[in-house]
Amino acid sequence: MNRTRTARSGGPAGANLGVLRSHNTALVLGLLRDAGTEGISRLELAERTGLTPQAVSKITARLREEGFAAEAGRRASTGGKPRTVLRLVPEAGHAVGVHLDRDELRVVLVDLDGTMVGERHGELHLGAGAEAVLGAVCEAVEGLVRESLGETTGGGAGAGGAVAEGGDGGVSGVRDGGLAAGAGLGGVRSLLGVGVALPGPLDHAQGVLHRVTGFPEWDGFPLRDALAERLGVPVVVDKDTNAAALGLAVGGEEGAAGRSFAYLHLGTGLGAGLVFGGSVHRGARTGAGEFGHQVIQLDGPRCECGNRGCVEVLCLGAAARGEAAEAARVLGVAAGNLVGLLDIDVVLLGGRTVAAAPEAYVQGVGEVLDAQALREGASGGPVPVRIAPRGERVVAEGAAQLLLAPLFGRGDV
Amino acid sequence: MNRTRTARSGGPAGANLGVLRSHNTALVLGLLRDAGTEGISRLELAERTGLTPQAVSKITARLREEGFAAEAGRRASTGGKPRTVLRLVPEAGHAVGVHLDRDELRVVLVDLDGTMVGERHGELHLGAGAEAVLGAVCEAVEGLVRESLGETTGGGAGAGGAVAEGGDGGVSGVRDGGLAAGAGLGGVRSLLGVGVALPGPLDHAQGVLHRVTGFPEWDGFPLRDALAERLGVPVVVDKDTNAAALGLAVGGEEGAAGRSFAYLHLGTGLGAGLVFGGSVHRGARTGAGEFGHQVIQLDGPRCECGNRGCVEVLCLGAAARGEAAEAARVLGVAAGNLVGLLDIDVVLLGGRTVAAAPEAYVQGVGEVLDAQALREGASGGPVPVRIAPRGERVVAEGAAQLLLAPLFGRGDV
DNA sequence: CCACTTTGGCAACGCTGTTGCCAAAGTGCA
DNA sequence: TGCACTTTGGCAACAGCGTTGCCAAAGTGG
Numbered sequence: 001m002n003r004t005r006t007a008r009s010g011g012p013a014g015a016n017l018g019v020l021r022s023h024n025t026a027l028v029l030g031l032l033r034d035a036g037t038e039g040i041s042r043l044e045l046a047e048r049t050g051l052t053p054q055a056v057s058k059i060t061a062r063l064r065e066e067g068f069a070a071e072a073g074r075r076a077s078t079g080g081k082p083r084t085v086l087r088l089v090p091e092a093g094h095a096v097g098v099h100l101d102r103d104e105l106r107v108v109l110v111d112l113d114g115t116m117v118g119e120r121h122g123e124l125h126l127g128a129g130a131e132a133v134l135g136a137v138c139e140a141v142e143g144l145v146r147e148s149l150g151e152t153t154g155g156g157a158g159a160g161g162a163v164a165e166g167g168d169g170g171v172s173g174v175r176d177g178g179l180a181a182g183a184g185l186g187g188v189r190s191l192l193g194v195g196v197a198l199p200g201p202l203d204h205a206q207g208v209l210h211r212v213t214g215f216p217e218w219d220g221f222p223l224r225d226a227l228a229e230r231l232g233v234p235v236v237v238d239k240d241t242n243a244a245a246l247g248l249a250v251g252g253e254e255g256a257a258g259r260s261f262a263y264l265h266l267g268t269g270l271g272a273g274l275v276f277g278g279s280v281h282r283g284a285r286t287g288a289g290e291f292g293h294q295v296i297q298l299d300g301p302r303c304e305c306g307n308r309g310c311v312e313v314l315c316l317g318a319a320a321r322g323e324a325a326e327a328a329r330v331l332g333v334a335a336g337n338l339v340g341l342l343d344i345d346v347v348l349l350g351g352r353t354v355a356a357a358p359e360a361y362v363q364g365v366g367e368v369l370d371a372q373a374l375r376e377g378a379s380g381g382p383v384p385v386r387i388a389p390r391g392e393r394v395v396a397e398g399a400a401q402l403l404l405a406p407l408f409g410r411g412d413v
Numbered sequence: 414m415n416r417t418r419t420a421r422s423g424g425p426a427g428a429n430l431g432v433l434r435s436h437n438t439a440l441v442l443g444l445l446r447d448a449g450t451e452g453i454s455r456l457e458l459a460e461r462t463g464l465t466p467q468a469v470s471k472i473t474a475r476l477r478e479e480g481f482a483a484e485a486g487r488r489a490s491t492g493g494k495p496r497t498v499l500r501l502v503p504e505a506g507h508a509v510g511v512h513l514d515r516d517e518l519r520v521v522l523v524d525l526d527g528t529m530v531g532e533r534h535g536e537l538h539l540g541a542g543a544e545a546v547l548g549a550v551c552e553a554v555e556g557l558v559r560e561s562l563g564e565t566t567g568g569g570a571g572a573g574g575a576v577a578e579g580g581d582g583g584v585s586g587v588r589d590g591g592l593a594a595g596a597g598l599g600g601v602r603s604l605l606g607v608g609v610a611l612p613g614p615l616d617h618a619q620g621v622l623h624r625v626t627g628f629p630e631w632d633g634f635p636l637r638d639a640l641a642e643r644l645g646v647p648v649v650v651d652k653d654t655n656a657a658a659l660g661l662a663v664g665g666e667e668g669a670a671g672r673s674f675a676y677l678h679l680g681t682g683l684g685a686g687l688v689f690g691g692s693v694h695r696g697a698r699t700g701a702g703e704f705g706h707q708v709i710q711l712d713g714p715r716c717e718c719g720n721r722g723c724v725e726v727l728c729l730g731a732a733a734r735g736e737a738a739e740a741a742r743v744l745g746v747a748a749g750n751l752v753g754l755l756d757i758d759v760v761l762l763g764g765r766t767v768a769a770a771p772e773a774y775v776q777g778v779g780e781v782l783d784a785q786a787l788r789e790g791a792s793g794g795p796v797p798v799r800i801a802p803r804g805e806r807v808v809a810e811g812a813a814q815l816l817l818a819p820l821f822g823r824g825d826v
Numbered sequence: 827c828c829a830c831t832t833t834g835g836c837a838a839c840g841c842t843g844t845t846g847c848c849a850a851a852g853t854g855c856a
Numbered sequence: 857t858g859c860a861c862t863t864t865g866g867c868a869a870c871a872g873c874g875t876t877g878c879c880a881a882a883g884t885g886g
Contacts, residue, residue, distance in 0.1 A: 014437050014462035016843055017873050024427050024874085042834070049427035055874050057834060080832025081882040201792075210792055260697050272754070276696075281689065283756020284673050285792055290753035293789075295746050298710045298727075306788040314711075333708050338754065340703035341685070343696020375719040376706075379614075379623055379698055429874050430842050437843085455865070468843050470865060493863025494851040 024051060026409030028059050032069055032088040033113060033408055039072045041083035060086055068092045068112070088112055093407070094149060094190050096141050097400030099240065100133070100198040102126050102214070102268060107140045108396045109148050112404065114251050116397065118148035126198075127215045130226075138230050141194060142185060149188050184232025193234035195402030196223065197243035197395050199269070204286040207237040236402040238282075240395045241265050241289050245273025246280050247398025248348060248388055250405060261346040262338055263388055264291065264331070266319070266353035266361075270312040274342070294334050316353065324357040328364020335365050336372045339383050350388035358387050437464060439822030441472050445482055445501040446526060446821055452485045454496035473499055481505045481525075501525055506820070507562060507603050509554050510813030512653065513546070513611040515539050515627070515681060520553045521809045522561050525817065527664050529810065531561035539611075540628050543639075551643050554607055555598060562601050597645025606647035608815030609640065610656035610808050612682070617699040620650040649815040651695075653808045654678050654702050658686025659693050660811025661761060661801055663818060674759040675751055676801055677704065677744070679732070679766035679774075683725040687755070707747050729766065737770040741777020748778050749785045752796050763801035771800050 015023075027049050031040060042060060046053040063069035064086075072087040090113035099106040105124035108116050120140045126133065185191055200212030207224020228235040238246075245263045263273040270292030274281040281288050292312035293305050300309025301317070311334040318327035335347050347365065354361050366385040373382035388394055428436075440462050444453060455473060459466040476482035477499075485500040503526035512519040518537035521529050533553045539546065598604055613625030620637020641648040651659075658676045676686040683705030687694040694701050705725035706718050713722025714730070724747040731740035748760050760778065767774050779798040786795035801807055 014440055014464035014468070014843090015433055016464070016468075017433075017871085018843095020428055020430075020433050020842085020873060027427055043832090051427035051429070052875060053834070054876080055427070055429075058874080061835090077883050078832075079830080079884055081834080081884095083833065201789075203792075211790060274755075276689075276694065281755070283689075284758050285756055287756035288754065290756070293753055294750040295709055296711055298713075298722075298743070298746060300711075307785070330711070333711060337707040337750065340706055341687075341701065341751065341754075342694070343698055343700035343703070345697050372720070376614075377624060379616075427874090430840085431874095433842065433873085456863090465844060466865070467845080471843080474866090490852050491863075492853055492861080494853095494865080496864065 023409065024049065024055070025059055025063070026407060028056065029063065029068065029088070030408035032063075032086060035087065036113070037087065039085035039087040041075060041085055043083060045086075066092075090115060092190060093192050093404070094145075095192045095400040095403035096145065096194040097243075097396040097398065097402075098137060098141065098194060098196040099243075099396035099399060100124070100126065100137065100196060101240070101395075102199065105136060105140060106393070106396045107137075107144055108393060108400060109144050110397060110400045110404070112407070114247075114397065114401065114404065116393070118144050119393075119396075120144050126212065127217070129217065130221060134226060134230065137196075137227065141231060145185055145188055145191060149190065184230060186232035188233075191233055192407070193236065193403040194227065194231060195243065195399035196227065196235060196237045197240045197399040197402075198223075198237075199240050199271075202237060202239060202286060204236075204238050204242070204282055207235065209237075234403070238399070238402055239271075239273075239286060239289065241271040241273035242280050242282060242286075243273075243398035243402060244350065244388070244394045245275050245398065246401045246405060247390070247394055248273075249275045249278055249280065250401050250408075251390075251397070259346070260342070260344040261348055262291075262335070262342070262344055263348045263350060264335060266316070266331070266349070266351040270315060272338070274344075276342070276344075291334065291338070294337065296330065296333055296337070319353050324360040325364055327353075328361045329368060331361065332365040332368025335385075336368050339369060340372070344383065347383060347385045348388040349385065350391075350394055354387065355391065362387060436822065437462070437468070438472055438476070439820060441469065442476065442481065442501070443821035445476075445499060448500065449526070450500065452498035452500040454488060454498055456496060458499075479505075503528060505603060506605050506817070507558075508605045508813040508816035509558065509607040510656075510809040510811065510815075511550060511554065511607060511609040512656075512809035512812060513537070513539065513550065513609060514653070514808075515612065518549060518553060519806070519809045520550075520557055521806060521813060522557050523810060523813045523817070525820075527660075527810065527814065527817065529806070531557050532806075532809075533557050539625065540630070542630065543634060547639060547643065550609075550640065554644060558598055558601055558604060562603065597643060599645035601646075604646055605820070606649065606816040607640065607644060608656065608812035609636065609648060609650045610653045610812040610815075611636075611650075612653050612684075615650060615652060615699060617649075617651050617655070617695055620648065622650075647816070651812070651815055652684075652686075652699060652702065654684040654686035655693050655695060655699075656686075656811035656815060657763065657801070657807045658688050658811065659814045659818060660803070660807055661686075662688045662691055662693065663814050663821075664803075664810070672759070673755070673757040674761055675704075675748070675755070675757055676761045676763060677748065679729070679744070679762070679764040683728060685751070687757075689755070689757075704747065704751070707750065709743065709747055709750070732766050737773040738777055740766075741774045742781060744774065745778040745781025748798075749781050752782060753785070757796065760796060760798045761801040762798065763804075763807055767800065768804070775800060 028045055031045055031048055042056050043053055046056045060069055068089055069086050070089050072085045074082040074084050076082060090111040093112040095110055097108045097110065103123060103125060105122055107120045109118035110116050124133065124136055201210040202208065207222065209218045209221045209223055212218040224235045224237045241263065244265065248263055260276045265271050272289040272291035274289055293303065293307060293310045295307060295309045296311050297309030297314060301313055302308050303310040303313035311330060315327045315330045318330060349361050362385050369385060370382045390397060441458055444458055444461055455469050456466055459469045473482055481502055482499050483502050485498050487498055488496040503524040506525040508523055510521045510523065516536060516538060518535055520533045522531035523529050537549055614623040615621065620635065622631045622634045622636055625631040637648045637650045654676060657678065661676055673689045678684050685702040685704035687702055706716065706720060706723045708720060708722045709724050710722030710727060714726055715721050716723040716726035724743060728740045728743045731743060762774050775798050782798060783795045803810060
């Protein structure tokens, strides 16, 4: 039907009217979301998008008809007819985010706004075998969805309607595929799909795992398709750090939209999620963000990866010895390398190790970056360092955004 | 006139029919260029872009009418009417690339194809003062253009026609501004503009220099506007490494289009140009690519930047001592950090230091990356290392691409 | 109460890529 | 040599996008 989609194989894509329409619709939807409960007027939308007011009127009329947007009062008059305020209808769509870690499972259900409306959390051993893990995930997801959204509750408009059409997202599309109607969660109309985030190296585009560190039995497992078939809804898979970064890019405070940052995660290992201009940088093979095995001490102590002087062994080693200040200094040097190389706006820190002594890390990393900026006379001052918001839910909520983000035109998920 | 352009201030941009048209036109033009002298048929264009054959026919008809494309024979029949082959008309447009280095000046003139059709090269001291430098640049540019293109030679279609319209490129637009008609090079119709590449930190978007290392008198100098006013054509300014990277992204051998790579330049200093998915990554403040002051030896020898253990001081120090192998090993470690962090496809090496012992560097860096890939069991094997093509002209030719690339829809120059 | 300002919908429009159709230009077999 | 068949690619009509011109609706201010 839509040739634009079929011809996509890495090459550049031509755009037709359908693509144009969904692009602009996604843009408007994104601004509606960013406006939150406060809402935004048609004319403001026109100004921000560069579209004419009339075009915005047509687009918002469609969105209202489909249930994604609604009128919400009006602004004060400035001497003429007051502007009508529009807002997103958060209940018109939902997405599930799954955080699959080495020893625990967290499942959240969020609405279009990104607000969490349900959660499940428990222990789970990743090495327990595919069948057991998949079963646990499916049970948690289905239970949570049915509990929160009911059996066939529509919530609002039909998901997967006009909005995502023609988009180039990586959504699997299994939903429309050869699956018996009514199977799994296919009946829950407002459910857009399930995003899954987990550690190991993997292929985001295909949804296939490579070598989850320490669990060789997952090597080559087609997680996306396996889950999509069981659940009957689209599934997207990504690295945990990428999901977290996406979540932070979307819901970031003070205008993170369109900005660039690095999310450094200190947990069992040390990884990074990179966001440039609002979209997650995954690299050619979803391998970007290998921050922990950056060498910062030539011929330094041996790391378990086989190399010498990696940040991970230096930083986490110091942290394990209780030397948070030294760990922060080492992390700061590596972060400085990254900041200089990529010219980002902010560094966000997260993960268990950081949570144990947040102030020490923010200060320690900040000092190194400040000194660097001072030396270079950087325009705009030093790059700020902050603790990433949302704490332990950052990955799961970001995973849900793997499904939501394409609707809003942010990032090329 | 075009609201799309006025509303752009960092935020997302709505698209109208004009944007759609120029997007598709640029796409087709890009494929025509990539096809080279061999040409490409309408149906192939349709397949590659995802547009319908009829849409391609309309677009190519416009391009032929405007002089940018022409028919060039036909393919062998496969049982029906043979396909007509189309090709780019290189003479329909030209761009000047200026490489302004600390002690020399190189100016090249290239056609739409990127083929060099003229060159000037000489010594120039960057510290000689703005007036002297600008004068020398303008003299070289004007002399080269008039010598190669003549006083008012059209070459082909009018530059700046329907193609770039509605595009969001950073082209200055001074040409249409408040300049007396016929001033400078405004009369040379096929000339799209001048791209200037130089070392120091600078602001690509505004075309303003920051602190060219060692030449404080350039701090804050509005190079783009100053040159645009003198020459009477659009001017774009960028860092030398970015320009080189752009040039390599465009003219790269074996399908560099859409790929990701890092260009490491070892000259007076050590810098990098990054290309992700075919577009140059400049970062928030055109500061990306600060590769040389990456710390790879905690508390190592002091670098002139004030920090300790930077790659630059270690690598170039070893090179100065004649220890190319050690320099390559150090460079390899830093390159490995970069490759792991960004998951790129290729590493390209260039610059005087590398040119002195190319094999040693390719082998030394390659060994480090191979070992890293082996340890990680990287899918797809190790990242290849190669010498960047084009030698000493890489920056100047890339600078010219600052003007050409927007026409072809590659990168967001 | 009326002049004025501002919002935002209706209708006509221009332009995009798309679809249906068919002439043109080949091959291949009788 | 002729005819059936395949493939290319232009012409014309079309659907749908954002745009423009116009005007009713809904406020403020004197």
